[in-house]
Amino acid sequence: MSVPFIELKRFEDGFLDSWNAKIKELSENTRFIGGPEIENLEAALRQECEVGHAIGCANGTDALQLALRGAGVGRGDLVLVPDLTFWATFEAVVNVGADPITVDVVEEDLQMDFDLFCKACKEYKPKAAILVHLYGWGSARLEEFRGFARENGIALIEDGAQSYGVTRGGKSIYSGAQVSTISFYPAKVFGAAGDAGAVLTSDESIAHRVRSLENHGRTTHYSYGLVGWNSRMDSFQAAYLNLSHPHLGARLESRRKSANVYREKLKDLPLRVVDVPSGYVENGYLNVLIVDQEKRPALEAHLKEEGIGFGIVYPGPMSVQDASSEYLKGKVGGQTAEKICKSVLNLPLFPYMKDEELDEVVGAVRGFFS
Numbered sequence: 001m002s003v004p005f006i007e008l009k010r011f012e013d014g015f016l017d018s019w020n021a022k023i024k025e026l027s028e029n030t031r032f033i034g035g036p037e038i039e040n041l042e043a044a045l046r047q048e049c050e051v052g053h054a055i056g057c058a059n060g061t062d063a064l065q066l067a068l069r070g071a072g073v074g075r076g077d078l079v080l081v082p083d084l085t086f087w088a089t090f091e092a093v094v095n096v097g098a099d100p101i102t103v104d105v106v107e108e109d110l111q112m113d114f115d116l117f118c119k120a121c122k123e124y125k126p127k128a129a130i131l132v133h134l135y136g137w138g139s140a141r142l143e144e145f146r147g148f149a150r151e152n153g154i155a156l157i158e159d160g161a162q163s164y165g166v167t168r169g170g171k172s173i174y175s176g177a178q179v180s181t182i183s184f185y186p187a188k189v190f191g192a193a194g195d196a197g198a199v200l201t202s203d204e205s206i207a208h209r210v211r212s213l214e215n216h217g218r219t220t221h222y223s224y225g226l227v228g229w230n231s232r233m234d235s236f237q238a239a240y241l242n243l244s245h246p247h248l249g250a251r252l253e254s255r256r257k258s259a260n261v262y263r264e265k266l267k268d269l270p271l272r273v274v275d276v277p278s279g280y281v282e283n284g285y286l287n288v289l290i291v292d293q294e295k296r297p298a299l300e301a302h303l304k305e306e307g308i309g310f311g312i313v314y315p316g317p318m319s320v321q322d323a324s325s326e327y328l329k330g331k332v333g334g335q336t337a338e339k340i341c342k343s344v345l346n347l348p349l350f351p352y353m354k355d356e357e358l359d360e361v362v363g364a365v366r367g368f369f370s
C-alpha cells in the first residue's frame, strides 16, 4: 500500500455538502469581500488564540509583512530571523525594506537559539526579530525571548504559520505575543480552500495599523493615512475556515495521535523522532526525524521504492540561498541549521491517517534499518 506524504481529501461526513451550499449562498448574495464570514472568523480567532485583535489577510507571507509594518519596521531596519525556517520569513523582512540577519537554531527543539539571539541583539541592535514556531511546537525558551525583547525594546514578531492549535502551559501559543501571524495555506493544520492568513495582537495601535495597511492604508474609502496594499481575505476563504472550525479539534487529535505513533514505534531505531519541549502540546503539523546524514539518501530511495511519501523540511538554511546574499546583513552561527537540513526527513502526517497506513510507514522505515 502506498501512503502519500500529505492527503487533504479526508473530509468529515457532510463537510463537502455544507461547503457546496455555502458557495451557492455566497455567490447568490455576491458576498465576496468582507461581511459576516470574515467577522465570525476573526471573532473565533480572538477567542481561541486568546488575543485582543485578529485581522484576516490574504496569506501568511502578507501577515508577516503586515505585522512587521504594524510594529513600525521599515526601510533600513535590522531584523533577526532564524536560519531554519520557510523562505517567507526571510522574504517578508526584505519586502518591507528591512535587512535580515540570520540566527542559528538549537538541536534540541530546532527553534532559534536564545543565547545566540541575545548575542546578535548586543552586536547588531536590531529593531525587530521574527521568532518562528516551527514544525508544530515552539521554543523551550519562549518566555525568555519575549522577556528579553520587551526589556530591550525589540519588536518581536512571532511567525505562527505552522503553529495553529499549539498550546504552552495550557494557553494558546499566540497569547502573550506582541504580534503573531497565521497561515491558512491548505496544507496547514487549519487550512483554507486557497490562500489566507491572519495577524494577531493584543496591542491596540499595532492592530489599528495592520487593519488599515491590509486595506490600502485607508482611513475612509477614498482617503489614505498609510501606503498599504490589498491584502484582504476573501469571504470564501473565511467561510471555508468557519465550516472547518468545528472539526479542528478532531483533526488536531488525530494528527497528535499519529505523531506519537511514530515516536513510540520508531524509538528503538538509530534515528531521532524529535519530541516536543516540555510545557507544549503540539498540533501534529509535521513528523520530524533526524537521521544519519550519510544514510538519508538511501532512506529516501527506500521510501520511494516502498511507495511512502516523505518531505525534507527544509533542505537548506536561509543564509545559503542564492537570493539571500544580496540582502543578508549578518549571520550568527548557522552550523546547526545546516546540519539539520542535511539530516531531516518527514514521514506522512495528516488528519485521519488509518492504522494500516501508519503500520505501512513504520514497517517501511523499520525495514530500512533491519
Ligand SMILES: Cc1ncc(COP(=O)(O)O)c(C=O)c1O
Binding pocket: 059, 060, 061, 062, 085, 086, 088, 089, 132, 159, 161, 162, 183, 184, 185, 195, 196, 197
Ligand atoms: C514558517 C512559515 N512562515 C510563513 C509562511 C507563509 O505562509 P503563506 O504560504 O500562507 O504565505 C509559511 C507557509 O508555508 C511558513 O511555513
